[in-house]
Amino acid sequence: MTSHDPLLQPFRLKHLTLRNRVVSTSHEPAYAEDGMPKDRYRLYHREKAVGGVGLTMIGGSAVVSPDSPPAFGNLLLYRDDIVPWLQRLADDVHEAGAAVMCQVTHLGRRTSNFTGDWLPLVYPSPLREPAHRSFPKVAETWDLDRIVADYAAAAQRCRAAGLDGIELQSYGHLFDAFHSPATNRREDELGGSLEARTAFPRRVVQAVRAAVGPDFVVGLRMSMDEDSADGLGRAEALVALEQYVGDGIDFLSVIRGTIETDATLARVIPSMGTPSAPFLDFTGEVRRAVRVPVMHASRISDVATARYAVREGLVDLVGMTRPQMADPHLVAKVAAGEEDRIRPCVGANYCLDAIYQSGDAKCVHNAATGREQTLLHIQPLAARRRRAVVVGAGPAGLEAARVLGERGHEVVLMEAADHPGGQVRLASASARRRDLIGIVDWRVSEAKHHGVDLRYGTWADAATVLAEEPDVVVVATGGLPNPTFGGEGEHLVLDTWDVMSGAVHPQGRVLVYDDHGAEPALDAAELLAVRGAEVELVTPERMLAPDVGSMNSPAYLRAFAEHDVTLTLARRLVGVRRDGGGLVARLGSDYTDLVVERRVDHVVVEHGTLPNDELYHELVPLSSNGGAVDHPALLAVRPQPVAGAHGSFQLFRIGDAVTSRNIHAAVYDALRLCSAV
Ligand SMILES: Cc1cc2nc3c(=O)[nH]c(=O)nc-3n(C[C@H](O)[C@H](O)[C@H](O)COP(=O)(O)O)c2cc1C
Numbered sequence: 001m002t003s004h005d006p007l008l009q010p011f012r013l014k015h016l017t018l019r020n021r022v023v024s025t026s027h028e029p030a031y032a033e034d035g036m037p038k039d040r041y042r043l044y045h046r047e048k049a050v051g052g053v054g055l056t057m058i059g060g061s062a063v064v065s066p067d068s069p070p071a072f073g074n075l076l077l078y079r080d081d082i083v084p085w086l087q088r089l090a091d092d093v094h095e096a097g098a099a100v101m102c103q104v105t106h107l108g109r110r111t112s113n114f115t116g117d118w119l120p121l122v123y124p125s126p127l128r129e130p131a132h133r134s135f136p137k138v139a140e141t142w143d144l145d146r147i148v149a150d151y152a153a154a155a156q157r158c159r160a161a162g163l164d165g166i167e168l169q170s171y172g173h174l175f176d177a178f179h180s181p182a183t184n185r186r187e188d189e190l191g192g193s194l195e196a197r198t199a200f201p202r203r204v205v206q207a208v209r210a211a212v213g214p215d216f217v218v219g220l221r222m223s224m225d226e227d228s229a230d231g232l233g234r235a236e237a238l239v240a241l242e243q244y245v246g247d248g249i250d251f252l253s254v255i256r257g258t259i260e261t262d263a264t265l266a267r268v269i270p271s272m273g274t275p276s277a278p279f280l281d282f283t284g285e286v287r288r289a290v291r292v293p294v295m296h297a298s299r300i301s302d303v304a305t306a307r308y309a310v311r312e313g314l315v316d317l318v319g320m321t322r323p324q325m326a327d328p329h330l331v332a333k334v335a336a337g338e339e340d341r342i343r344p345c346v347g348a349n350y351c352l353d354a355i356y357q358s359g360d361a362k363c364v365h366n367a368a369t370g371r372e373q374t375l376l377h378i379q380p381l382a383a384r385r386r387r388a389v390v391v392g393a394g395p396a397g398l399e400a401a402r403v404l405g406e407r408g409h410e411v412v413l414m415e416a417a418d419h420p421g422g423q424v425r426l427a428s429a430s431a432r433r434r435d436l437i438g439i440v441d442w443r444v445s446e447a448k449h450h451g452v453d454l455r456y457g458t459w460a461d462a463a464t465v466l467a468e469e470p471d472v473v474v475v476a477t478g479g480l481p482n483p484t485f486g487g488e489g490e491h492l493v494l495d496t497w498d499v500m501s502g503a504v505h506p507q508g509r510v511l512v513y514d515d516h517g518a519e520p521a522l523d524a525a526e527l528l529a530v531r532g533a534e535v536e537l538v539t540p541e542r543m544l545a546p547d548v549g550s551m552n553s554p555a556y557l558r559a560f561a562e563h564d565v566t567l568t569l570a571r572r573l574v575g576v577r578r579d580g581g582g583l584v585a586r587l588g589s590d591y592t593d594l595v596v597e598r599r600v601d602h603v604v605v606e607h608g609t610l611p612n613d614e615l616y617h618e619l620v621p622l623s624s625n626g627g628a629v630d631h632p633a634l635l636a637v638r639p640q641p642v643a644g645a646h647g648s649f650q651l652f653r654i655g656d657a658v659t660s661r662n663i664h665a666a667v668y669d670a671l672r673l674c675s676a677v
């Protein structure tokens with residue numbers, strides 16, 4: 001039956017017919033190995049193609065020259081040996097019915113002088129980029145000549161590999177730095193008027209077009225309004241674009257804003273707690289003013305908004321990039337009438353922050369993304385149906401129940417509280433981060449879909465579990481706050497759960513001590529400050545919350561600035577004592593013996609959790625495996641060996657019931673264990 005869904009209509013882009021309107025826009029997940037898109041990279045994009053995407057754009061910021069060294073795992077398009085890898089990827093994506101293009105760029109100053117070949121970075125003017133902190137040299141004529149040639153050679157490699165096209169990157173990199181008055185301060189023939197400022201980018205477009213010939217798609221992803229006082233405004237951007245189109249550009253991917261600081265990048269790739277599709281109307285206005293097809297991505301996270309964007313003619317192609325990291329089968333689910341089963345992108349931006357925190361992109365609640373070599377996005381039925389009991393309905397337990405249910409097992413999930421969610425529910429008490437609850441809601445809904453017996457308000461002891469006569473028991477009982485700091489007065493402090501759960505409402509002067517380094521202390525400090533407390537956030541680290549990355553920190557820092565939260569680094573809480581009606585917090589330092597004191601009304605301590613593992617230890621002697629996990633089997637996603645002479649069930653422990661970690665670790669524990677049961 002022909003679908004009338006605007007999202008599912010084919011689109012003709014030059015000679016190319018895309019099967020639908022949904023795109024995964026260029027993004028670098030840092031899955032390259034040696035700068036090459038090897039198997040991991042290929043399978044990541046192949047999954048989206050299998051899942052129905054119309055066009056997948058690879059190589060976010062794939063680099064054309066050695067003096068544009070990788071800043072976040074970028075592909076090295078200046079090497080000839082990339083061609084066979086690109087070719088394999090293109091073949092796989094084509095076989096699954098999607099088109100594939102690569103983003104091509106020279107990063108300019110948006111990388112480091114101290115990586116790759118250690119060549120000095122080049123830029124139109126000697127301006128430091130705040131985010132990557134490199135000092136670039138002023139590009140000379142010979143630099144620009146070779147870079148133009150490098151662009152052309154890179155484009156040719158993409159064409160030789162059988163890609164359907166490329167996209168030139170024009171926001172925050174070298175190309176746009178020339179046409180933007182904010183970054184081009186040159187006084188030679190390449191600076192000043194718009195005509196002079198577009199001279200270098202035009203050379204790039206012309207050289208690329210000459211290199212690939214007329215029948216290869218070449219697009220431009222460009223900031224059509226830098227939204228800053230001295231930046232490129234919309235009127236000039238439209239004039240520049242018109243020139244680039246005349247030089248051979250076939251489509252426009254619209255960006256609004258700039259990316260030179262954490263704060264501006266976070267606006268371009270907005271996270272949870274911000275409005276949906278903030279630049280969609282702007283994109284519609286741009287589309288009406290240009291003569292090439294337009295695509296756009298920016299927090300168009302739900303299918304209804306994407307459909308609206310296409311139906312109302314605001315875009316020709318709609319980017320749903322993080323949404324397809326969360327669920328690469330998004331389009332297939334739309335086509336199958338199963339929109340309600342799409343795993344939602346909750347806007348946690350863990351995908352981006354994980355690149356810097358742990359080396360590559362990871363979706364906070366889809367552990368299979370980027371791990372397609374070992375993990376499946378859709379679970380096949382198990383050969384033998386088993387009876388499983390999962391205890392705990394936090395992210396680990398819910399994921400375990402969902403996966404076991406999808407595998408066709410008979411699953412009972414027991415949760416002591418009268419609602420699911422665990423620590424995710426606590427975190428989502430922050431108004432700004434309430435979308436996190438989507439992680440819980442989706443799993444509950446999927447678990448129900450797969451027939452899981454969800455029992456809330458059920459306290460599970462060994463007898464309750466054994467009464468179910470399980471073959472497999474998964475303990476996901478989470479952790480309990482551990483507000484220790486190793487000094488006198490621990491009984492006088494609160495923990496962040498007290499604050500986030502609403503159990504207490506500390507007012508007055510509150511010292512929040514963060515010896516964890518992740519979100520919980522920041523959430524508590526923000527909540528307290530918003531409610532009017534006078535907050536000082538103290539950490540023993542030399543920076544604020546080292547585990548909260550550059551995409552998530554801007555919103556906290558804005559809230560702290562707006563509510564005048566005092567930030568104190570490199571101070572360790574060494575003691576708390578009562579003093580009159582209040583408390584005195586003693587702050588030492590790892591670097592000196594000097595101790596300072598703070599008079600406050602409350603001290604809130606965040607130091608992670610300790611496992612809530614009583615049930616697990618009760619069950620260990622009764623189980624067949626003593627709770628042991630066979631690591632080689634776990635890592636290869638093979639069934640755990642059924643060992644031991646006694647015990648009728650296998651016992652496993654996952655998530656924070658093992659040790660204090662994060663949401664991604666919890667769902668990853670569950671997925672790789674349970675998809676092999
Ligand atoms: C992990 C990650 C890496 C990204 N890298 C790039 C990049 O190299 N070049 C680029 O133009 N955009 C990059 N983006 C931005 C995306 O293409 C897209 O514009 C952004 O995610 C907003 O769209 P969405 O809300 O549909 O995800 C990246 C996004 C993510 C999540």
Ligand code: SF4
Pocket residue numbers: 322323325326344345346347348349350351352362363364365366
């Ligand atoms: S980490 Fe968050 S923002 Fe990124 S894809 Fe997953 S749900 Fe979306």
